[in-house]
Amino acid sequence: MTRMTTRTVHLRPDLPITISExxxxxxxxxxxxxxxxxxxxxxxxxIAEHLAESRHVIAPTHPGWDGTERPAxxxxxxxxxxxxxxxxxxxxxxxxxxxxxxxxxxxxAEMALRDESGIVAGIVLIDAVGVxxxxxxxxxxxxxxxxxxxxxxxxxxxxxxxxxxxVPPAQLAARAxxxxxxxxxxxxxxxxxxxxLGRLGDIRVPALVVWGDSDxxxxxxxxxxxxxxxxxxxxxxxxxxxxxxxxxxPEATYAELDAFAALK
Numbered sequence: 001m002t003r004m005t006t007r008t009v010h011l012r013p014d015l016p017i018t019i020s021e022x023x024x025x026x027x028x029x030x031x032x033x034x035x036x037x038x039x040x041x042x043x044x045x046x047i048a049e050h051l052a053e054s055r056h057v058i059a060p061t062h063p064g065w066d067g068t069e070r071p072a073x074x075x076x077x078x079x080x081x082x083x084x085x086x087x088x089x090x091x092x093x094x095x096x097x098x099x100x101x102x103x104x105x106x107x108x109a110e111m112a113l114r115d116e117s118g119i120v121a122g123i124v125l126i127d128a129v130g131v132x133x134x135x136x137x138x139x140x141x142x143x144x145x146x147x148x149x150x151x152x153x154x155x156x157x158x159x160x161x162x163x164x165x166x167v168p169p170a171q172l173a174a175r176a177x178x179x180x181x182x183x184x185x186x187x188x189x190x191x192x193x194x195x196x197l198g199r200l201g202d203i204r205v206p207a208l209v210v211w212g213d214s215d216x217x218x219x220x221x222x223x224x225x226x227x228x229x230x231x232x233x234x235x236x237x238x239x240x241x242x243x244x245x246x247x248x249x250p251e252a253t254y255a256e257l258d259a260f261a262a263l264k
Contacts, residue, residue, distance in 0.1 A: 002052035004045075004059075011086060014071045018061040020045075022052030030121070031093045032263075033084060034059040037102025038141070038182040039244075040066050044101050047246050050254050051099070055263075058093075060084065062103075064181030067174065077103070077130070077186060077193065081110035088119050095121040097263055102217075102243065103186060106130030109196065112203045122206045124257060127215050127243045128226065129186070131197040136222035138191045142183065154242040155214035200229040207233040208260040210253060212241035234260070 105128025
């Protein structure tokens, strides 16, 4: 297994970005940017480690998550997209595959739309949010308690359900801070950009849209509609999985990633 290391990049004095990375010093291996959702970087650690077997992997912690700083000026998904495009450009990366889970998928789509330098080679959207589809509304995550989150997020909720009374206070505080960061970035309007669905047709790189068949946060019907809006997209349904198929069915999810043409 390739060892992941951690470093901090200061894109400006008030904006440190914490990065988990499996670096290819020769820069011959293609790069992948792995973008987490509201649950934090731990939810995509497995994806990063899997891709690190063949790629230079960069997995940032979004500012405000896991105790990191978030300047007030960084308040939208578009802001995050611009920050990560600058990070990749500053470090000389080109033809990067973006892999985003949930909120991370929304960031990846916005990056593909804003990329004017050929940085993005393809995007993988895993149970992504970001668009408004009234007939398939996004579940109000903020209204769910711990039991509800498990019930709506997983095919097998008993495997992932956590009793808050058993969680140490420091960990509970960290989770609350992550939720606060999520609310600040994507809470209003709730988990979407009203303009994004109409702009997705401008994305010109290949896309893989992966969805858990039991996701009740954003349903497979939402995912199919999202994929149908992209000019060059393949939709893959992962059986017996919910909102985080890479946690419930990692082998099936990674098989889709590995088969994606942009990852060759």
